[in-house]
Amino acid sequence: MNRFKKIISLMLILALGIVLGACGSGSGDTSSKGSSGGGDGLIYVGFVQVGAESDWRMANTKSMQDTFTEENGFKFEMVDAQQKTDKQITAIRDFIQKDVDYIVLAPNTEAGWDTVLGEAKEAGIPVIIVDRMIQTNDDSLFTAWVGSNFKQEGYDAVDALAKALENKGISPTEGEIKIVTLQGTMGSSAQIGRTDGFEEKMKEYPNWKMLDRQSGDFTQEKGQEVMESFLKSYPDIDVVIAENDNMAFGAINAIKTAGKTCGPEGDITIVSFDAVKAAFESMIAGDMDVSVECNPLHGPRVKGLIEKLEAGEDVDKIAYVEEEVFYAKDAADIIESREY
């Protein structure tokens, strides 16, 4: 019996070791995607990515990998920091050691970059920030920032809603339009930008009424829970604004469970953000009306900046990626071309 226990305990420890080991090996620190040749006229770009936490992030990574190829004249090296800021800092120092030509950083957190970016500046390596912004008092620490304009997305959503209502044969300027909003994680830049943008632009339509706003934490389950509550508090909701697609999916579930209808053919209009692939599927299924894109394809924009810098030109400090609005009626034609 005792021996049996010993064997079992040994096996458990081994199993745990394997599991933890597997996690460790997944971290794959630096993976060279480009050629190893140094002095062959290639521009050496080091990219510090946050991780692989979402479909959006994966598309972001792929966009970079597809843009900075050897055929395009780049040597590309990427670090997946697994959502750890300290790993990102180590990676930047590593890139400084390797004397890369450009460092592209997708920061995990907003604060705490002054020291390491100062080192990059001393080494004379231009840093381009993508996606999230960093907090610093010294703007000279980075050369440019490429990302989404969340406030603009909020503005776009207002126009998108007006058009989606028109598509349904409802005039956006007449009668009271009752709206509820599922907000993202409070305080995140996407939530702040989208809420403020929508609120501001909504004033153009005095007949639109915001009944309530509540946070669904960007998740489907929480979005569903909040929507269930909204449906009981307000029996006649006309529009749901969901600050990301996942919360919209949750809201759609809640609406259907309550026996109501949504989408282009239904009573409740669903406006969403991000436009991930699943959102297109939802639009094709006739559940969602419109989704405002949050474009992860930063690669080409960063490449444009680097080319300008190589030519010795000045670049804009802040460069927004172009973002589109997708309506349910076009979803079936577009879905094939979507990468994420």
Added chain:
Amino acid sequence: MKNLNIFKKPIYQYSLFLPIVCLLLVLIVNLIQTPNFFKITVQNGVLYGFIIDILNRSSGLVILAVGMTLVVASSGGTDISVGAVSALAGAVCIAALGTGATYNVPYIVSILLALIMGMACGTVNGYLVSYMKVQPMVATLILFTAGRGIAQLVTGSFILYVKPEQFGYLGNFIPGVPLPTPFFVAAFLVFITWIVLDKTPLGMYIQSVGINRDASRLVGLNSKLIIFFTYVFCGMCAAITGLISVSRTMSIDANNVGLYTELDAILAVAIGGNSLRGGKFSLFGSVIGAITIQALTTTLYAMQVSADQIPLYKAVVVIIIVSLQSPVVLKWFKTIKGKLSTRSHQMVKEAK
């Protein structure tokens, strides 16, 4: 307890008295603030109302709280890995089913795989705590951090969606049944657990191990095995919660399934009037605690409290509930009561 005469025991001395009062307090606020809170209608063939929402949404937490209660009672520690284990079990279930129009494996197989995964995690926790004598929080911290990582490996870091409609039955409604399915699952689990604990000596064993591990061993109980068992059971509860959660959304988002639920589960145990030091426990106290937490959330939604203020209100209510049940406040109540009764005694005497 000195007072062995249960027939004379006043109502406020039952262990469930305070948890129930707290739940009622939360609900009474609604009676004033949102009069339609208690309205239940039939809509789309199912019962529809805030109360039903509370029952539905609290089910997952009730199940977690049941597992957590036993872990706390037996080992005097908490299992903080339950949220991550939920995510992992959900991931295993959906990874087995696949994302096609039909299931890759029969539904029941995926459920079993998920439960086995949950129990395997419980086995690791239980082994570390009972046989290796690692502190419970440290032991479960391993899966707390690694669990979501493993779940990400299982799902390939993607959010996976399941297509067949039947997959949603477990987390939502079965057609033709007016009550949400999670409610039945939770009620069934609580009932079975209660029967087993109450009708077999197991409940008493868990209590005595929690009160004094060594003394229990000396009287012939296998303390280690009992502690080990509670962790395996807790892992299974976490897996059930995970299954409900992924069924509700028909998708697995390994980053978010069961996020922070370990804290709610521990809170439910505490609100239920259970000591986190182990020993004596009340299963139904924890169940009421779990329902109270959800009732509070739903109440705040119904009262239209804005999202950034919700945590503040929750914190205030939790502080009130927990301090109401703290020994110091209870003693304070007793002194007041004692003074009152001696005074009335004196008055009676004087009148005579």
